[in-house]
Amino acid sequence: MRMDRSYLEFEKPIEEIKNQIAQTLEIGDKGQVGIKSTLKELEEKLTKTTKEIFENLTPWQKVQLSRHPDRPYTLDYIKNITDGNFIELHGDRNVKDDKAMVGGFGEIDGKTYMILGQQKGRNTKERKYRNFGMANPEGYRKALRLMKLAEKFNKPVVTLIDTPGAYPGLEAEERGQGEAIARNLYEMMLLKVPVICIIIGEGASGGALGIGIGDKVIMLENTWYSVISPESCSSILWRSWDYKENAAEALKLTGKDMLKNKLIDNIIKEPLGGAHAEPQKMFKKLKLEIKKNIEELEKMSVEERINVRTEKFSNMGN
């Protein structure tokens, strides 16, 4: 477990109790007696407080959680669910290797999957290296190359979505950011292998959808998925950056709302306190969900799967 955990403003009561527990343990180490009941009390208080906070999260708080600095990122999930049995593949065979999009073959319980997704960085240097998880066209083209590779060798595809958006840069436009995303939507719609897309953090707009066409689209509990970030929405519609909470509310971007509006297929519950509080539990859960969903999808014929996928997207919003 990470020692230097960071806490969001609304997580502060949790931090306080955790500090109290640490202090109590310290006292116990010094040989003083009577900490057992205090510890039990504090643990109970911790669970109760965490529950209270996490059962009443606002949409904006969920957005904040989706960006939590301690939250597992794509490669954390891949390494853990494959138990390290993963071969990262690089490059779009055209321009370069996009570090904001990662992917490769990974084995889960003896079966090979193609797993890919946007990758964020944890510190300033890493964040720059990963371009904050904002892929360029070559990232989307690399993703497509890997998905076509999976199709050729009949391996199911799992995409892990975590991006503040596709990169809005000069070279991205020159190399056709719009075309790259559009091509992926089209090709993913017709992929012969099962495809599941899981939003593990931020699901911002076309940049997310660019690897988001699947037989199952699933959101982790504390993530968001929408057409624009609450901040940008606030700046455009309210002409001020100060309405991000209102925008988060209005956009109906939580898993619950997205499921209600039939825009996603399922939600995966996170451990109490969020994926970052107990990452190992989260990895285990995700692995189970991937196995379960792929198993189900593999029972269908290729034509049936593509038909159901196409029909599902054809009816969205109706």
Place this chain on the structure above:
Amino acid sequence: MSQEAKNPWFKRKLKGIITPSTEKKETPDGFWYKTPTGDVIEKTELKNNFYVTPKEGYHVRIGSKEYFEIIFDDNEFTLIAEDLKPVDKLNFSDKKKYADRIKDTQKKTGLNDAIRAAFGKTSGHSIVVACMDFSFIGGSMGNVMGEKIARAIELAIKNKCPFLLISKSGGARMMEAGISLMQMGKVTAKLTQLSMAKLPYISFLTDPTTGGVTASFAMLGDINIAEPGALIGFAGPRVIKETIGKDLPEGFQTSEFLLSKGFLDFIVDRRKLKSKLKQVISMFQN
């Protein structure tokens, strides 16, 4: 009453306003049009020149009404799914309620949403055309746009004819949030069916085409064509400028820029649009 109105020169010959609002043009109000280089020309002259200024060749922004007039033989066509109207499913509200925004815009433009689709003939060939109207909330894509394009594609498949989509949009409609995002998937899903039916999809990009429209169906034509000088891109110029902290080069994100980068097949002057379409359709069919 103003002085001008009292002047007998400006007296109406006919009583009452006789132009129904449905016939209103997207072109600027009044009798005269001022071109980019400052010339003043008559509106009728502009119309007769396909809304292209004669001297500069500047393509004035027009709507579905004008494009249908240009494309369909004798301006005869049947509208597709015209009864579809936007519904505020998310109960969205920013400074203004989305429901009110819809009503006000419908009243102002005489349109139901930012797109109209129609079936008819161009140079004798059957064709389905869907065309966006920028005057309706920036040509933004919501559920009506996605659904109308989907129905238009279905009709093209049924009638075994080509599909022409004229894009003119700022992108997804924020007020329909996740629903609008998924319209990119919806239309793409339908395009896979058009493709299996081996029917041509001509994507015609006009000023401006950005955001989710560019990042989905506008870039997926069997052939992608554009009007001269149109702004076409994924991110808007302002966002890119803010991101990179530099001014953008001259001509960045124009049709000509996209052609040179390999994302368009050719650029077509609006005055030659109909004859070019005839040639293209013939090539596919003969």
